[in-house]
Amino acid sequence: MRDMPVTVLGFGAMGRARHVSYPNVAKYYGDTPINPYVAQGFVLPHEADAARKLGWDVNLDMMDAIKNDKSEYVDICLPNALHHSAALAAIEAKKHVFCEKPLALTVAEAREMTEAAEACPGLLNSVNFIYRRVPANVFARKVVQENWFGKLLEARSYYNQSWGGPGTGGGWRFDAKAGGGTLADLGSHAIDMLYFVTGMRPSEVSAAQVAHVKERMFSVTKEDGTQAREPRKIEVDDGTRVVYFLPNGGIGSLECTRNAPGTYNTQGYEFYFEDGAIKWSYDDVNYLWIFESKERARGWRRVLCNDGGYTYCHFGGGHMDGYRDFLTSQCYENMRAIEGMDNLAPIATFRDAYEVERTCEAIRRSHRERRWVKLDEID
Ligand SMILES: NC(=O)c1ccc[n+]([C@@H]2O[C@H](COP(=O)([O-])OP(=O)(O)OC[C@H]3O[C@@H](n4cnc5c(N)ncnc54)[C@H](O)[C@@H]3O)[C@@H](O)[C@H]2O)c1
Structure with missing residues (x-):
């Protein structure tokens, strides 16, 4: 099992939920191939103190958080309009991307994100349709x-x-x-x-x-x-x-x-x-x-x-x-x-x-x- 540093973008309901879920992957699943952990979080200035109290390494610059070398994987928990620019930047930086739903605000944006992701087959592109x-x-x-x-x-x-x-x-x-x-x-x-x-x-x-x-x-x-x-x-x-x-x-x-x-x-x-x-x-x-x-x-x-x-x-x-x-x-x-393992679903x-x-x-x-x-x- 190897460790996977994750950058979480956003400190709302979904961003904070990641604080619970990533550390639990290895606890829930003994056979997890990778142990993810939150290495960095992008938050708004008024959220910084609360995020630090949870132990986050806080970054107030979204694009820097996406591109710097603190993580290999970007998790987008932002308002929907920001998914497009964040995902494209993460793909360009050759990071795995997990994005909240809906993928984008328009079909054109969603298509551009999909094409960019599929041009990098070694990278994860996953969307949180969680009820699967x-x-x-x-x-x-x-x-x-x-x-x-x-x-x-x-x-x-x-x-x-x-x-x-x-x-x-x-x-x-x-x-x-x-x-x-x-x-x-x-x-x-x-x-x-x-x-x-x-x-x-x-x-x-x-x-x-x-x-x-x-x-x-x-x-x-x-x-x-x-x-x-x-x-x-x-x-x-x-x-x-x-x-x-x-x-x-x-x-x-x-x-x-x-x-x-x-x-x-x-x-x-x-x-x-x-x-x-x-x-x-x-x-x-x-x-x-x-x-x-x-x-x-x-x-x-x-x-x-x-x-x-x-x-x-x-x-x-x-x-x-x-x-x-x-x-x-x-x-x-x-x-x-x-x-590269099959998903259970x-x-x-x-x-x-x-x-x-x-x-x-x-x-x-x-x-x-x-x-x-x-x-x-x-x-
Ligand atoms: N899959 C699910 O079950 C599920 C459930 C709830 C929300 N969501 C999705 O998750 C995403 C986030 O939702 P949420 O409920 O956490 O929202 P939220 O409003 O609670 O939090 C959004 C966070 O994004 C950041 N943010 C807000 N405005 C910003 C701005 N202008 N610039 C940069 N960052 C900003 C802040 O950190 C804020 O806390 C949305 O896309 C939503 O649709 C998915």
Whole structure:
């Protein structure tokens, strides 16, 4: 096992989560080929003291943090608009790159990042579509790959949260030039999960998007350096609803919103096949529900999937997994990929995330132009 110095960019929820996950890779997985550790962190000036208290070697210059020789691997935990410049700089510096989702704000940016990454085959390019690390989803994928139930006829995906009501101020997630709205934030996960489990992406979409709150208060830094609050018009979606065709002739729907009171991180899917069905919800994250039409005693079966037989298992079957376990598993899979080992379940590459961007753009175009949009139209 060799050590791998990592640079983490950003000290928000995801940046701090890395502080937990990287040191745990070797603790969770005895066979890890590489032991990653956080060698350096880029943070904003007001975050520096807190980062140092966690033991980070703090760097306030993002480009220097990416390019200097303190690390071999850059982990991008920044607002979405910064993923593009950070990833391109890291690839140019010949570093492995792990990027938060969504990969970029536009299809053009995502394509440029993907092409740059694929021009360097020795470097990792991985995107944190983390729900691929949930054992129940890995099992769902196996059910489809082994064709247990025949053709997928109908699909339903959802990713809903509750925090985006009128009283919520405008952070970068509500800024079209920094975040890209709810579809980019939540819908991107659901689009990737459809592909991960079923192997299919929508071929044609029809969508409606809405901004329930037309104006929000944003914090701004004035010319004299003081902070103020100012109202700004909102140009991104609070909620999105999509219907789509699949390449096999099946149909599906997708919904995402931050305006569903009582649903804090409620995401999931229901996939209906010719001879059965599967469904999963993050609210019951360790279980996959399965229905087999041909059984004589038909009924939904709730299958516990973290007993070690499905994929990731850390502390013995039935010791329930949560977000920090999935992130540790993702970091472990990144190390396996760098070492040239097969992943236990495929990681999302930049190309996978570029395909998600194409679907998001088709959805936005459908809403803007009030028409069905074929994915072939988006390149
Ligand atoms: N995969 C997942 O499950 C998941 C979950 C949450 C967030 N995310 C993604 O992770 C990324 C970060 O999200 P977060 O929740 O940690 O955000 P956050 O707002 O909590 O933190 C963002 C951090 O980026 C840095 N930053 C902010 N503005 C900056 C600027 N203008 N210039 C340079 N650095 C700046 C700061 O260190 C800040 O703390 C986003 O792309 C988000 O979509 C992914």
